[in-house]
Amino acid sequence: MAPVAPRSGDAIFANVERVNAELFTLTYGAIVRQLLTDLEEVEEVNKQLDQMGYNIGIRLIDEFLAKSNISRCIDFKETAEVIAKVGLKMFLGVTATVGNWNAEGTTCSLILEDNPLVDFVELPDTCQGLFYCNILSGVIRGALEMVSMKTEVTWIRDMLRGDDAFELQLKLLKQVPEEYPYKDDE
Amino acid sequence: MAPVAPRSGDAIFANVERVNAELFTLTYGAIVRQLLTDLEEVEEVNKQLDQMGYNIGIRLIDEFLAKSNISRCIDFKETAEVIAKVGLKMFLGVTATVGNWNAEGTTCSLILEDNPLVDFVELPDTCQGLFYCNILSGVIRGALEMVSMKTEVTWIRDMLRGDDAFELQLKLLKQVPEEYPYKDDE
Numbered sequence: 427m428a429p430v431a432p433r434s435g436d437a438i439f440a441n442v443e444r445v446n447a448e449l450f451t452l453t454y455g456a457i458v459r460q461l462l463t464d465l466e467e468v469e470e471v472n473k474q475l476d477q478m479g480y481n482i483g484i485r486l487i488d489e490f491l492a493k494s495n496i497s498r499c500i501d502f503k504e505t506a507e508v509i510a511k512v513g514l515k516m517f518l519g520v521t522a523t524v525g526n527w528n529a530e531g532t533t534c535s536l537i538l539e540d541n542p543l544v545d546f547v548e549l550p551d552t553c554q555g556l557f558y559c560n561i562l563s564g565v566i567r568g569a570l571e572m573v574s575m576k577t578e579v580t581w582i583r584d585m586l587r588g589d590d591a592f593e594l595q596l597k598l599l600k601q602v603p604e605e606y607p608y609k610d611d612e
Numbered sequence: 613m614a615p616v617a618p619r620s621g622d623a624i625f626a627n628v629e630r631v632n633a634e635l636f637t638l639t640y641g642a643i644v645r646q647l648l649t650d651l652e653e654v655e656e657v658n659k660q661l662d663q664m665g666y667n668i669g670i671r672l673i674d675e676f677l678a679k680s681n682i683s684r685c686i687d688f689k690e691t692a693e694v695i696a697k698v699g700l701k702m703f704l705g706v707t708a709t710v711g712n713w714n715a716e717g718t719t720c721s722l723i724l725e726d727n728p729l730v731d732f733v734e735l736p737d738t739c740q741g742l743f744y745c746n747i748l749s750g751v752i753r754g755a756l757e758m759v760s761m762k763t764e765v766t767w768i769r770d771m772l773r774g775d776d777a778f779e780l781q782l783k784l785l786k787q788v789p790e791e792y793p794y795k796d797d798e
Contacts, residue, residue: 517634
């Protein structure tokens with residue numbers, strides 16, 4: 427359907443402007459620390475990180491569509507694959523595996539092979555309950571909303587909480603296919 | 613003095629792990645917005661950004677020394693050049709020009725040719741007085757303190773305030789040359 431062949435995450439990532447990953451990681455850590463100081467309640471920090479991510483996601487989708495040549499995904503299944511293989515690669519330089527689909531094809535998981543947000547991070551005991559990477563779930567939720575997919579995005583496994591991987595569950599709540607303004611013939 | 617030749621900023625930047633610059637820019641914007649909401653006073657936000665930068669700088673210096681093969685700068689003049697040509701390049705992918713030296717060689721300016729922190733940023737009228745990029749001055753201050761240079765780092769020109777460039781003034785307050793633990797023979 428797309429007029430130009432979609433580009434791979436690797437190809438896009440190689441050509442976009444980038445900054446040092448450690449700077450990004452430390453800057454993100456500084457945000458989380460700041461929120462913990464200002465908001466005190468871990469639950470509030472989770473919400474705030476998610477909201478910040480959402481605000482980023484609704485803007486980042488534009489760059490994603492512009493750079494990836496992906497004009498439209500056929501269904502939620504293709505969308506999940508595109509996030510895992512192109513979106514995450516393009517922005518964070520990592521990819522994910524998609525799995526754990528439910529029978530209806532409305533819920534799946536992204537299992538992250540690497541997560542630059544958590545390099546050097548250890549959570550103190552006082553931060554149990556923190557979803558440190560909640561900004562990422564917010565970004566995906568915001569970006570998907572801009573292409574008319576209302577989703578719920580939650581962390582199922584989190585290595586900072588002792589799990590063996592980072593697993594993000596995507597649940598499609600509602601899809602309004604014809605609402606969004608991107609045309610196939612750009 | 614160094615056992616291995618120092619590496620150029622370009623060479624290092626090409627080989628470190630990186631993330632998408634737009635993601636970094638939007639994430640940084642989210643921090644600033646968050647601080648403006650939480651702290652209300654612009655002056656407090658300036659202080660907080662500087663402090664966050666300082667906390668990042670005192671950690672980032674380790675990666676800088678490890679990756680750059682720069683073991684020690686002879687004087688403040690050389691230090692300023694290294695920040696401008698290697699440090700900024702390595703972390704943000706940009707370089708700066710060093711100028712406006714005072715007669716004593718203790719004060720100079722870094723004039724930034726490009727500044728990825730401010731892409732897409734416009735300050736509303738309510739944010740006059742905000743030093744949006746204050747995290748960067750904090751990073752430099754923190755990093756220099758770890759190599760025994762106590763400095764004051766302030767924005768002299770700021771394009772978000774209508775100036776024609778970004779100019780960061782570095783003022784050396786105190787230098788304790790033999791205090792730091794890095795050896796020439798690593």
